[in-house]
Amino acid sequence: MAELVVADLRERCATPASLLHDVATEMADEMRAGLEKGDGSRIKMLLSYVDKLPTGREEGLFYGLDLGGTNFRVLRVKLGGNDKRIANRESREVAIPPHLMSGSSTELFGFIASELAKFVADEDKGNSLANGNKRELGFTFSFPVRQHSIASGTLVKWTKAFCIEDAVGEDVVDKLQTAMEKQGLDIHVAALINDAVGTLAGARYYDEDVIAGVIFGTGTNAAYVEKANAIPKLEGGLPKSGDMVINMEWGNFYSCHLPVTEYDQTLDKESLNPGEQIYEKLTSGMYLGEIVRRVLLKLSLQSATFGEIDHTKLKTHFHLRTPHISAMHHDETPDLKIVAEKLEETLEIAGTSLETRKMVVEIIDIIARRAARLAAAGLAGILKKLGRDGSIEKHRSVIAIDGGLFEHYAKFRKCLETTLSELLGEELSKSVVIKHADDGPGIGAALIAASHSQN
Secondary structure (H helix, E strand, C coil), X not given: CHHHHHHHHHHHCCCCHHHHHHHHHHHHHHHHHHHCCCCCCCCCCEECXXXXXXXXXXXXXXXXXXXXXXXXXXXXXXEEHHHHCEEEEEEEEEXXXXXXXXXXXXXXXXXXXXXXXXXXXXXXXXXXXXXXXXXXXXEEECCCEEEEECCEEEECCCCCCCCCHHHCCCEHHHHHHHHHHHCCCXXXXXXXXXXXXXXXXXXXXXXXXXXXXXXXXXXXXXXXXXXXXXXXXXXXXXXXXXXXEEECCHHHCCCCCCCCCHHHHHHHHCCCCCCCCHHHHHHCHHHHHHHHHHHHHHHHHHCCCCCCXXXXXXXXXXXXXXXXXHHHHCCXXXXXXXXXXXXXXXXXXXXCCHHHHHHHHHHXXXXXXHHHHHHHHHHHHHHHHCCCCCCCCCCCEEEEEEXXXXXXXXXXXXXXXXXXXXXXXHHHHCCEEEEECCCHHHHHHHHHHHHCCCC
16 A cells, blocks of 8 residues: 555656756746736746846945745945955844744834844944945845835735735835834945845856756745846836846746646645645645655555554644655665654654655655756746757856755756756756855845945
8 A cells, every 4th residue: 555655656756857847948038927917827926126136346335135935144344446346244034033023014124123233233344335325235135026116015925834914015125114213223235135035136147157046945936137128018218138037936936738647636735825825836845745744644644654544743733854754865874864853753653664764765755856946847948938048059058046855855956957957968068057146145245235335
């Protein structure tokens, strides 16, 4: 019985190259549709209003604030222009108390501003601003926002674990600006961006061949540089640079080619946003452990694989997290000791046989490989849309990737890289580079504040 469950899972999660090429083509088609006027696409292709990416020539002191998950980060950078680049940087990470994630926006932004005030108070004299210049801050806010300009945007909806009703439809920069004023902080928000745009900017600062910034973490998203004249929905004149960064919000991508199983369907049905973010639910860190938990629960209920166990934890949604499955997936001990420990610690499944532990690793491998291969297909879709997927392409194309799933889950990362090479072919792969962009979002926000500075 257990073998059947695993065989069925393997078959339904299969991602042959032909399927991935179809997914990439559909991603490129949806991108085109999203750039048209109107709402003809499942991916929003939001204008970021970032038309000047940092070049490395910026100078001065800038702040970054990065809010996108259960922690937020504040950051201060001193930019020294071409010679020095980032002359100095300091940052601090702060955990958000869980009750603030579903309270009121005044409480959340009040808490953030008070922590920012403490950080600004530590500014040392050597790092202070030139006379009369106002401090400027770039704000990375990693939730869907409808931008109106480089420094204003209304919240479309919360994702991940946040649910603060009174902020939806409101301008998040106003909320932050008001909270900072209450703290007596004289800081101007120069730019509102999201983590994918921040990753793009942070990597572009060092390498002008960077064409996209992508997040594979708790959630997933991508941003890339589009020619402004290829964006029918762009109103008004074209920006001087001729470019516009597009925030894809690609987590909401859907295609009939996506290999969706019964486990994904029930996860989606029971989620906070049924029918939405399907691509994200197949590829991001928030969900991979949960999909595995659902498979293990079915195994346990339909076979004697785990023997007599207490199902309380195995039945608890999101109890098995992606770091747990990553630890099991990377277990190299001959008797899979780490797998045994994790099963017992997290799910109270004790006394498993080596064969059972091997089966658990296989299930994890199936789910993680599917995620990584679909992730690679998304990247291939961006290259396709930009016409960088043909054999004549001699440009170097760099894709900067950030996020805990990519950074800490080595087998996911390796599989993503080899799959992208498989899809592009040997010749083209030579000119496409995947780069881990460490601390993209926080630093990117400060850098975009610098490239759009009023000082």
